[in-house]
Amino acid sequence: MIEVEHVRKSFNGTQALDDFSLRVKKGELVGLVGPNGAGKTTLIRILSTLLLPDRGTVSIDGTDVVRNPASIRRVVGYLADQSGLYQDMRIRELLEFFADAFHLQGTGRNDAIENALVRAGLESRAEDFVEGLSFGMKQRLMLAKTLLHSPSVLLLDEPANGLDPIARVHLRSFLKELNSQGLTILISSHILADLEDICTHAVLISDGKNVVDEEGNAGIALRQAGRKPRLFEVELLGGAEKAAAALATMPGVQVLEAAATRLRLSIDGPDDHIADTLRTLVSAGITVTSFARRGSGLEQRYRAVFGGNS
Amino acid sequence: MNPMIRKELRQLMRERRGWVLPSLYLLALGGVAIFVYFQTLQMHVNAVRFLEGPDIGIPLFLAILYTQLTVLLLLVPIFSAGALTIEKEQRTMAGLLTSLLTDTQIWWGKFLSSLLFVLLLLVAGLPVLSLAFAFGGVGLWELFIVTTTTVVILGSMSAVSLYWSSVFRRSVAATAVSYASVIVLCVVSALLYVAQEATHRGAAWANLPLRARAPLLANPFFFLTLSLTDPRELYPEWWVSAAIFVLLGTVAVWLTMRNLRRNIDAV
Numbered sequence: 229m230i231e232v233e234h235v236r237k238s239f240n241g242t243q244a245l246d247d248f249s250l251r252v253k254k255g256e257l258v259g260l261v262g263p264n265g266a267g268k269t270t271l272i273r274i275l276s277t278l279l280l281p282d283r284g285t286v287s288i289d290g291t292d293v294v295r296n297p298a299s300i301r302r303v304v305g306y307l308a309d310q311s312g313l314y315q316d317m318r319i320r321e322l323l324e325f326f327a328d329a330f331h332l333q334g335t336g337r338n339d340a341i342e343n344a345l346v347r348a349g350l351e352s353r354a355e356d357f358v359e360g361l362s363f364g365m366k367q368r369l370m371l372a373k374t375l376l377h378s379p380s381v382l383l384l385d386e387p388a389n390g391l392d393p394i395a396r397v398h399l400r401s402f403l404k405e406l407n408s409q410g411l412t413i414l415i416s417s418h419i420l421a422d423l424e425d426i427c428t429h430a431v432l433i434s435d436g437k438n439v440v441d442e443e444g445n446a447g448i449a450l451r452q453a454g455r456k457p458r459l460f461e462v463e464l465l466g467g468a469e470k471a472a473a474a475l476a477t478m479p480g481v482q483v484l485e486a487a488a489t490r491l492r493l494s495i496d497g498p499d500d501h502i503a504d505t506l507r508t509l510v511s512a513g514i515t516v517t518s519f520a521r522r523g524s525g526l527e528q529r530y531r532a533v534f535g536g537n538s
Numbered sequence: 539m540n541p542m543i544r545k546e547l548r549q550l551m552r553e554r555r556g557w558v559l560p561s562l563y564l565l566a567l568g569g570v571a572i573f574v575y576f577q578t579l580q581m582h583v584n585a586v587r588f589l590e591g592p593d594i595g596i597p598l599f600l601a602i603l604y605t606q607l608t609v610l611l612l613l614v615p616i617f618s619a620g621a622l623t624i625e626k627e628q629r630t631m632a633g634l635l636t637s638l639l640t641d642t643q644i645w646w647g648k649f650l651s652s653l654l655f656v657l658l659l660l661v662a663g664l665p666v667l668s669l670a671f672a673f674g675g676v677g678l679w680e681l682f683i684v685t686t687t688t689v690v691i692l693g694s695m696s697a698v699s700l701y702w703s704s705v706f707r708r709s710v711a712a713t714a715v716s717y718a719s720v721i722v723l724c725v726v727s728a729l730l731y732v733a734q735e736a737t738h739r740g741a742a743w744a745n746l747p748l749r750a751r752a753p754l755l756a757n758p759f760f761f762l763t764l765s766l767t768d769p770r771e772l773y774p775e776w777w778v779s780a781a782i783f784v785l786l787g788t789v790a791v792w793l794t795m796r797n798l799r800r801n802i803d804a805v
Contacts (some may be wrong), residue, residue, distance in 0.1 A: 276632075276636050277635075277636060278632060278635055278636060278799070298638065301636055301637065301638055302638065304636070306632070306636045308629070308632040308633075310629055311629050311630070311632055311633060312628040312629035312630045313628075313630065314545070314549065314628070314630060315628070316549055316552055316553070317545070317548070317549065321545075321548070325541055325544075325545045326633070326637065328541035328544075329541050329542075329634070329637035329638060329639045330637055330638050331638050373633075377638075
């Protein structure tokens with residue numbers, strides 16, 4: 229769906245992208261991971277037709293981004309890092325403007341606007357001015373605006389920046405839902421836990437180049453059940469040793485640490501296996517107060533690859 | 539209708555300046571009309587002959603005309619110089635450039651909406667300008683040609699301001715340089731002419747070399763003055779001035795279109 233081949237781009241002598249390649253298949257949700265200045269924004273801007281590459285080829289759904297930018301804009305939804313909205317417009321007016329800017333007409337236009345209002349959760353505030361919305365609401369409106377023309381590819385540059393935890397949860401579940409509907413998504417973010425939760429793959433980038441991890445992988449598979457053990461932190465009201473004993477016989481479950489009221493587990497297996505682990509603890513009479521995924525594999529690999537740069 | 543035009547006009551008319559500026563503008567023109575009327579009467583108190591209508595109508599027309607051009611030239615940068623920089627400042631430019639709007643549509647939307655507002659002021663001032671009809675000495679032809687000339691000047695200056703808006707990231711910088719452009723055309727060109735004319739003291743306008751006349755032909759006030767000549771004498775001076783302003787505007791449009799997708803890191 230997205231094919232980037234040996235792309236180079238420099239600004240005033242500074243190499244932003246240096247022989248970078250990327251391949252995203254249809255329906256994948258891929259995270260672009262790298263330190264500040266790695267070239268993530270430049271890559272996304274090239275894909276969105278805002279910038280031209282100096283060398284290399286970039287195509288989306290078989291269409292060359294440089295040769296046919298108008299066709300690309302029809303199928304791509306782009307949400308820029310810290311992008312703004314027209315504060316002095318009403319919410320419906322803003323959506324109407326972008327619907328017209330994407331040449332939507334007739335009932336299709338009206339339906340797209342109503343859908344966007346529902347997506348953003350702003351049906352009852354359609355006549356309010358944009359400036360009256362909270363930051364999280366504005367971000368939802370921006371995302372809804374980005375989806376107005378029903379793109380098949382979504383390019384998101386740091387969409388979770390500045391969002392509070394609840395808004396981030398909403399964003400994650402919304403992106404998962406879009407991905408499950410078949411949308412191909414490329415997202416750059418510094419919030420690795422979010423990426424690990426939603427992405428099917430992550431691609432590492434540094435100094436504009438592809439980066440391979442310690443296992444020699446340029447892309448890291450994330451949302452594929454059973455591929456890698458996942459780390460969990462469990463908080464208990466005492467009985468950590470009893471809990472560790474209860475889990476000892478479970479296949480794929482490894483107790484990494486057992487303190488008085490806390491367990492650290494590594495669980496290797498599908499999501500059902502995680503539910504079974506929790507069920508085993510509760511059945512053994514352990515009072516569990518928290519069961520949360522921790523110390524993401526992506527974060528560990530990020531640290532291993534980028535070290536001090538992170 | 540180009541969605542950019544609708545959006546721009548809606549936003550413009552929602553701002554306080556959307557109604558404050560027309561009100562102040564009409565007050566200023568009205569003030570000038572009243573001042574000139576009473577000043578003319580005062581000057582003829584001890585006159586030997588009776589005061590006739592054109593004695594009031596012509597100075598009234600000229601005073602309102604030049605005041606109108608001065609005020610509108612001062613207002614053009616306010617509307618045009620911020621047209622593109624505001625999109626960069628609000629970080630909304632990327633949304634426009636990644637939509638299906640063409641560069642021409644974006645430019646045309648920005649240009650027309652800012653120019654339309656200035657033209658709204660021009661049209662609002664027409665009744666005040668037409669006061670001169672009541673006194674005589676001024677006809678429909680004069681009203682037509684001076685309005686046409688003013689529209690050409692404002693269109694050209696609006697295109698120049700929009701060009702500066704495409705160059706800079708901040709409205710303040712774009713507005714300042716736009717004002718500098720207005721000053722160069724209005725003041726520097728006149729000073730250049732005076733300097734050139736001094737070396738050809740006593741020579742009639744028609745006998746001055748083109749090099750000496752050229753700066754003044756690019757001066758908005760001189761262009762407006764040329765429009766007041768007899769219709770049979772508009773050629774060649776008025777037409778040359780008109781060509782200069784149209785060319786200036788066209789070059790500004792071309793450069794703006796080239797700049798629209800540059801400095802993309804600021805969008």
